[in-house]
Amino acid sequence: MQPDRIAYALLFTLAFIWGSSFLLIVLSLQGFEPVTVVWGRISLAAIALTVGLLATGGKLPSGRREWLWCAFLGFIGLAVPFNLIAWSLQTVPSGVVAVLIAAIPLFTLALTRIIFGDHITPARWAGFGIGLAGLALLSGPDAIAQIGANAQAAGQIACLLASLSFAVSAITVRAMPKIPPLSAVTGMHICAAVMTLPVGLTHLPEVTPGLTPVIALCFLGVVQTGFAQFLRFTVIRRAGIVFASTVGYMIPVWAGILGVILLDEPVTLSAIGSYVLIVCGLVLARPPRTEPVRPR
Numbered sequence: 001m002q003p004d005r006i007a008y009a010l011l012f013t014l015a016f017i018w019g020s021s022f023l024l025i026v027l028s029l030q031g032f033e034p035v036t037v038v039w040g041r042i043s044l045a046a047i048a049l050t051v052g053l054l055a056t057g058g059k060l061p062s063g064r065r066e067w068l069w070c071a072f073l074g075f076i077g078l079a080v081p082f083n084l085i086a087w088s089l090q091t092v093p094s095g096v097v098a099v100l101i102a103a104i105p106l107f108t109l110a111l112t113r114i115i116f117g118d119h120i121t122p123a124r125w126a127g128f129g130i131g132l133a134g135l136a137l138l139s140g141p142d143a144i145a146q147i148g149a150n151a152q153a154a155g156q157i158a159c160l161l162a163s164l165s166f167a168v169s170a171i172t173v174r175a176m177p178k179i180p181p182l183s184a185v186t187g188m189h190i191c192a193a194v195m196t197l198p199v200g201l202t203h204l205p206e207v208t209p210g211l212t213p214v215i216a217l218c219f220l221g222v223v224q225t226g227f228a229q230f231l232r233f234t235v236i237r238r239a240g241i242v243f244a245s246t247v248g249y250m251i252p253v254w255a256g257i258l259g260v261i262l263l264d265e266p267v268t269l270s271a272i273g274s275y276v277l278i279v280c281g282l283v284l285a286r287p288p289r290t291e292p293v294r295p296r
Contacts, residue, residue: 003239011243014231015250021224022097025089027216031209034086037217039193039200042078044221045229046189053186061179061187069176070184074192077169078229081162083196088155088162096152098251100159102132105245107167112242115171124242131249131281137274170241173233181233189226249278 003011028037053060061070088097105128112118176184235244 003243007235007239007243010231010235010238011247011250014228014235015247015254017224017228017231018247019251019254021220022089024216024220024224025086028213028220029086029089031213032205032217033203034090035083035196035199036203036205037086037220038079038082039196040217041221041225042074042082042189042196043193043200044218045226046186046193048222048226049182049186049189049230053182056182058180058182058186060190061183066177066179067187067191069172069179070187071191071195073169073172073176073184074188074190075195076165076172078188078192078225079195081165081169084158084162084165088158090155092152092155092159096156097159099132100156101163101166102248103160103163104166104248105242106132107164108170108241108245111167111171116174118242127281127283128246128249129281131246131278134249134274134277134279134281137277167245170236170245173236174241181237182230185226185230185233189229249281253278 025037028040032040050060061067085097085101092100109125109128173184179187232244232247235247
């Protein structure tokens with residue numbers, strides 16, 4: 001299906017929001033344990049989404065079938081990958097995590113081919129490969145050199161499993177019944193919050209956290225989780241799962257731009273080259289114009 005201007009606008013917004021997620025996770029971990037951060041961000045997102053849903057006159061999923069789909073989506077798209085990423089960031093540098101998480105588009109391509117039988121052109125495979133190479137260049141030789149390091153093996157495997165989990169969740173969005181986006185996203189967060197509740201409550205901090213990790217966790221829950229997942233769900237429904245997965249390559253570009261504007265970071269030739277590779281990869285990975293629109 002061919003993305004329209006709204007789909008591109010939503011994708012850029014999603015990349016901008018998720019560009020600061022890793023920083024907020026690190027700040028949150030200064031006052032909370034990884035499992036508490038996961039439960040906290042999901043629960044805050046569930047509360048905010050429920051308020052938004054009811055305020056706009058929407059309804060929660062109805063019937064056992066819809067809730068089972070939301071429960072699976074909450075498990076595979078929230079509870080599992082969020083725990084894996086939060087845990088891995090304790091031992092794996094964020095630059096390495098970014099490279100491994102960028103495997104999401106490749107997993108998504110493979111799964112759409114295997115499960116739905118979608119035709120993936122060589123240009124799209126090449127585009128995603130070039131984008132991944134650009135992200136690797138942006139992360140720098142130090143990050144690349146640490147991939148496969150024995151001390152980080154478990155954490156890096158966790159990152160790859162998180163990438164696979166995110167890809168499966170995108171496949172699930174395409175396969176599940178036609179539930180209104182806000183209702184489905186709210187339902188999946190409620191289910192995931194219930195799933196992570198026992199572990200979250202048993203790992204509450206013994207000392208009152210500082211203001212910084214509390215604020216970081218609130219933003220992480222309401223904006224980077226709840227609102228962002230709603231945008232992601234909408235993009236998948238509007239333009240397809242492969243198109244939505246390209247957000248993984250756009251995040252470091254936004255992060256680099258923000259670093260130059262807000263933190264006065266230098267612009268290096270290596271960074272410029274990586275941005276060019278990423279953009280070229282995204283252009284090649286665009287859906288062909290002849291790709292039929294699938295009925296919803």
